Amino acid sequence: MKVFIILFLTFVNTMVWSQSGVPTADFSLSESNICSGECIEILNTSTSNSQTWIWDFGTGANPSSYQGQNPGLVCFSNPGTYTITLTASNAFGSNSTSQTVTVTANPSVNGTISDTLGGVYVEIPDTTIYMYQNAYLWGSGIPSGGTMAWYPSGVESNQIQVANGDSLTVNPFYTTYYVVAYNLNGCFSYDTVLVNVRFNDSIRVAVPNSFSPNNDGKNDFLR
Numbered sequence: 001m002k003v004f005i006i007l008f009l010t011f012v013n014t015m016v017w018s019q020s021g022v023p024t025a026d027f028s029l030s031e032s033n034i035c036s037g038e039c040i041e042i043l044n045t046s047t048s049n050s051q052t053w054i055w056d057f058g059t060g061a062n063p064s065s066y067q068g069q070n071p072g073l074v075c076f077s078n079p080g081t082y083t084i085t086l087t088a089s090n091a092f093g094s095n096s097t098s099q100t101v102t103v104t105a106n107p108s109v110n111g112t113i114s115d116t117l118g119g120v121y122v123e124i125p126d127t128t129i130y131m132y133q134n135a136y137l138w139g140s141g142i143p144s145g146g147t148m149a150w151y152p153s154g155v156e157s158n159q160i161q162v163a164n165g166d167s168l169t170v171n172p173f174y175t176t177y178y179v180v181a182y183n184l185n186g187c188f189s190y191d192t193v194l195v196n197v198r199f200n201d202s203i204r205v206a207v208p209n210s211f212s213p214n215n216d217g218k219n220d221f222l223r
Contacts (some may be wrong), residue, residue: 004180011090012211016028018097019122020117021049021092021093022047022090022094022095023046023048023049023050023051023089023090023092023094023095024047024088024095024210025046025086025087025088025094025095025096025097026044026045026046026047026086026097027042027043027044027046027055027084027086027097027099027154028042028043028045028101029041029042029084030042030043031101032099032100032101033102033104033185034076034102034103034104034193035100035103035104035105035106035185035186035187035188036076036077036078036079036103036104036105036106036187037075037076037077037106038075038076039073039074039075039076040073040074040076040101041072041073041074042055042070042071042074042084044069044070044086046086046088046155047088049090050088050089051068051090052088052089053067053069053086053087053088054066054067054086054087054089055067055068055071055075055084055085055086055087056083056084056085057071057082057084058082058083058084060063060076060077060078060080060082061074061075061076061082062074062075062076062077076101076103078103079098079102079103079104079105080102080103081101081102082100082101082102082103083098083099083100084098084099084100085097085098086098089197096191100145104183104187105187106181106182106183106186106187106188106189107141107142107146107188107189108141108142108179108181108189109137109139109140109141109148109179109180109181109189109190110139110140110141110191111137111138111139111177111178111179111191111192111193112137112138112139112223113192124194133161134169135195136169137150137169137179137193137195138176139176139179139181139191141181141189146181146182146183146184147181147182148179148180148181148182149161149179149180149182150177150178150179150180151177151179151180152177152178161210162168162209163200175194175195175196176192176195177192177193177195178190178191178192178193178212179191179193
């Protein structure tokens with residue numbers, strides 16, 4: 001009986017001791033390097049003796065602050081470095097920890113249909129061409145140093161890669177071409193160019209209203 005009481009008191013004292021004292025704040029991030037407009041998930045891993053949690057995600061984050069154990073998704077629209085701070089508290093005091101998230105700007109991209117007029121490059125709006133005619137597509141992106149690709153009708157398997165700023169000559173079957181610019185961090189933006197492909201209606205089939213298959217002029221009807 002005495003052994004049981006001693007063990008029980010030891011267990012109680014251990015539990016009380018583990019729940020007393022200042023908590024240790026800690027958390028994990030799903031990602032620490034993202035692109036503008038993306039979100040991350042934050043998981044609170046503070047010690048179990050924490051009773052309250054206060055989060056600060058920095059100006060420009062959505063949300064910019066939160067009170068509670070797990071904030072869930074936090075989104076960042078603007079590029080920059082954001083400092084995320086968690087303060088965990090209980091009756092014995094508080095403890096804080098911080099981590100940073102780097103948000104990279106998405107590249108800009110512009111897709112146009114190009115043509116030359118007297119040797120001078122000009123941009124023309126979305127256009128209509130006939131089948132078997134060529135269309136000259138032009139893509140430009142900022143910043144340079146990344147990669148650029150065209151996707152006919154948005155089909156990824158039909159990717160056509162070109163150097164930044166180079167034109168692409170197509171004999172189109174698809175009507176919508178997507179141009180996508182990727183920067184070195186994997187962030188991307190896209191633009192679309194519409195090429196309306198028409199059937200060539202200049203070819204006509206003429207059917208005579210009468211003819212004589214055997215040249216006898218008799219019983220000649222087109223049925």
